[in-house]
Amino acid sequence: MSPTQSSAADVVLEADHVTKHFEISGGLGRDTTIHAVEDATLQLRRGQIVALVGESGSGKTTLARLLAQFYPLTSGQIRLDGEPVRTKHEFADREYYSRVQLIFQDPFGALNPQKSVRHALERALKLHHTFNGREELEQRMLELMERVNLTPAADLIDAYPHQLSGGQRQRLVIARALAVDPEVLLADEPISMLDVSIRLDILNLLRRLRDEEDLAMLYITHDIASARYLANTVQVMYAGQTVEGGPVESVIQDPQHPYTKLLIDASPDPESALSAEGSGDLGEPPNLADPPAGCRFHLRCPFAMDICKTEFPKRSELGNGHWTHCWLHAERPQPTTES
Numbered sequence: 007m008s009p010t011q012s013s014a015a016d017v018v019l020e021a022d023h024v025t026k027h028f029e030i031s032g033g034l035g036r037d038t039t040i041h042a043v044e045d046a047t048l049q050l051r052r053g054q055i056v057a058l059v060g061e062s063g064s065g066k067t068t069l070a071r072l073l074a075q076f077y078p079l080t081s082g083q084i085r086l087d088g089e090p091v092r093t094k095h096e097f098a099d100r101e102y103y104s105r106v107q108l109i110f111q112d113p114f115g116a117l118n119p120q121k122s123v124r125h126a127l128e129r130a131l132k133l134h135h136t137f138n139g140r141e142e143l144e145q146r147m148l149e150l151m152e153r154v155n156l157t158p159a160a161d162l163i164d165a166y167p168h169q170l171s172g173g174q175r176q177r178l179v180i181a182r183a184l185a186v187d188p189e190v191l192l193a194d195e196p197i198s199m200l201d202v203s204i205r206l207d208i209l210n211l212l213r214r215l216r217d218e219e220d221l222a223m224l225y226i227t228h229d230i231a232s233a234r235y236l237a238n239t240v241q242v243m244y245a246g247q248t249v250e251g252g253p254v255e256s257v258i259q260d261p262q263h264p265y266t267k268l269l270i271d272a273s274p275d276p277e278s279a280l281s282a283e284g285s286g287d288l289g290e291p292p293n294l295a296d297p298p299a300g301c302r303f304h305l306r307c308p309f310a311m312d313i314c315k316t317e318f319p320k321r322s323e324l325g326n327g328h329w330t331h332c333w334l335h336a337e338r339p340q341p342t343t344e345s
């Protein structure tokens with residue numbers, strides 16, 4: 007099913023006009039507010055992958071962590087299966103984590119170096135399931151390892167993280183996330199720290215999980231080519247603001263926001279799913295402790311108009327699910343005439 011055909015019923019997890027400001031205490035009354043995510047809306051559907059792209063510091067991880075209930079929102083709402091998620095607690099409860107799992111960039115950092123594969127999987131499985139004896143538990147661990155191609159499972163189950171390759175470690179992290187039978191995987195740059203030669207294997211694993219297990223997935227990346235390879239839809243962030251989104255081919259082949267165009271032009275090899283991080287010169291992003299008003303891209307935008315400096319435009323629908331927040335596409339307010 008194409009993203010435009012999918013219905014609201016497919017939506018598992020959504021961020022609805024979500025904002026996150028971090029308050030940093032600088033001492034001597036010099037407190038700072040970091041405007042990390044501004045009014046972001048994003049929907050994750052069953053059996054679909056949304057790629058979230060944008061350069062460093064654009065708020066991708068913050069948005070993923072808000073979806074994972076890592077910290078409270080400043081404003082907006084997160085809904086799981088249409089139900090607003092409570093935000094009064096600092097951390098989400100176990101029930102939430104059994105449905106929404108976050109996978110980090112660095113598999114080594116995510117694993118306890120002192121604990122074996124068996125320990126990592128056993129702990130995750132026992133937190134959310136009960137087993138009739140050791141044999142059943144053992145069987146489930148081996149099945150999980152097979153599911154993510156961490157094989158030969160019987161040999162690797164007693165290995166420690168340092169005895170695994172980078173790719174095997176990331177497979178273990180994914181297996182551990184799957185142990186709780188989640189509906190949503192939030193994968194934060196899951197291949198960026200892996201050797202280029204194994205990136206495609208991990209992307210293919212994520213793709214299989216989406217297709218065969220109907221998982222809803224967020225895939226965060228700097229790399230346009232891997233977003234194109236993996237995702238159904240893409241959403242582009244710049245300095246905390248979401249600037250464009252839609253079906254992946256439409257956005258990448260026919261970008262409408264000047265920032266998306268710049269990002270794609272700076273992408274090293276648009277045809278390769280294995281490209282390294284973007285190397286083009288994108289210039290300096292604004293300081294999020296004191297972000298510019300209006301569209302935050304206006305300082306770098308070759309088409310910036312006066313209105314871009316004061317007001318962030320509403321979302322303009324461009325057809326077939328493609329949209330942008332850009333004054334080049336939005337209806338501008340009529341100038342008031344003095345009588």
Ligand SMILES: Nc1ncnc2c1ncn2[C@@H]1O[C@H](COP(=O)(O)OP(=O)(O)OP(=O)(O)O)[C@@H](O)[C@H]1O
Binds near residue numbers: 042064069
């Ligand atoms: N816990 C925090 N406290 C204060 N500021 C934070 C915190 N987490 C993130 N930020 C700030 O919020 C902004 C967005 O950061 P975030 O990590 O979400 O960006 P990102 O798009 O994931 O970047 P990268 O591609 O480098 O991972 C940055 O300015 C960052 O310094």
Ligand SMILES: [Mg+2]
Binds near residue numbers: 066067068194
């Ligand atoms: Mg990040």
